[in-house]
Amino acid sequence: MRRTFRNAAMFGLILGMLGTVSCRQTNDEDKDASEPMQNEMHEGDMHEEMNNSNMDEDAHVEDQMLNMSDEDTVGAEFNNDQASQAYKDYIGIMEAMVNSDPEAAKESANDLQDVYAEDSENAKISQLASRLASTDDINKQREIFSEISAAMEPVLKNNIKSGKIFKQYCPMAFEGKGDYWYSNRKAIRNPFFGEKMMNCGRTEETIQ
Template sequence: MTSCRDAEEKKDEPAEPMQNEMHQSEDQATMETYEGESLEAEFKDENTAEVYNLYVEIKDAFVNTDAETASDKAAELAEKAGENEEIASAATQIAESEDVNTQREDFSKLTAAMEPVLQDALESGEIYKQYCPMAFEGKGDYWYSNSKDIFNPYYGDKMLKCGRVEATLN
């Protein structure tokens, strides 16, 4: 069996040690619906705040393996993205899919499109860039979160706590 720890040992120089291992029976027994953490950060402009908040709602839907909510929130984000074609395109792809695994692949594109938007966008507070080394058959991938706590959108309740904080945006 492969776990978060196995993938970490293969990575050359992790930014931080893995915070969590797989504890499936406990997580599955106690998890009902993840509702996310409230945003403590303040953005320099309102549109970026709205785009980021919708991104987080999509991420939270994936933590809950909820394709329908992810689709609905992604449709909202596609409209709100304005002239940012990368965000609008990735959000539209999520909105148009009903398959959660396909949506998660598009979420990876959305996360990449969010990075330049989030750089230097905060007035105060912090956003956490998190990483799961197991995502996409061991290739690994990132997502953004309001909390240091790991709630993995790429695996949901299958590997809820797999990941680590790679960077802090402030």
């Protein structure tokens, strides 16, 4: 009887030890299984934070563009209708350059060509406008726009009656050679680079 009891006790002890080891293994496995889930959850949180950050940056850029488009333009009046219309069409070309829109540039260039089509004194402006209107290449248009700006300077300076025109300069234009343009905004909107370098430049002179 004693031997039977002792054997039963030993058997029970062995079962208990096996049960303990099995529980530890199960707990360890559960712990190991939970770690990847926690890591996945952590990575998911990081992705969400990055997405939120990118959305915030996009919203900030969008706000900047909206603020830029809402900026007040400054008007200018001229001594004659030709100069007034020429300036309007020139600004149309300039804005098209800012927006990198060759079709809009061609439309305004066609209008500018008509202004001085029969004016020998400003025939160069008409010829340049015709050249700009004949190409779809935005880079070539920008080169011709530079020439138009130079040709427009005496028209603007000699005929402005009131208001302001801003002569602005970008040192990076045309591979660092730099160039000027005229604007109806004091804030810089670069026609030579558009959105690539929208705010590159400075106001050199105010014509009034």
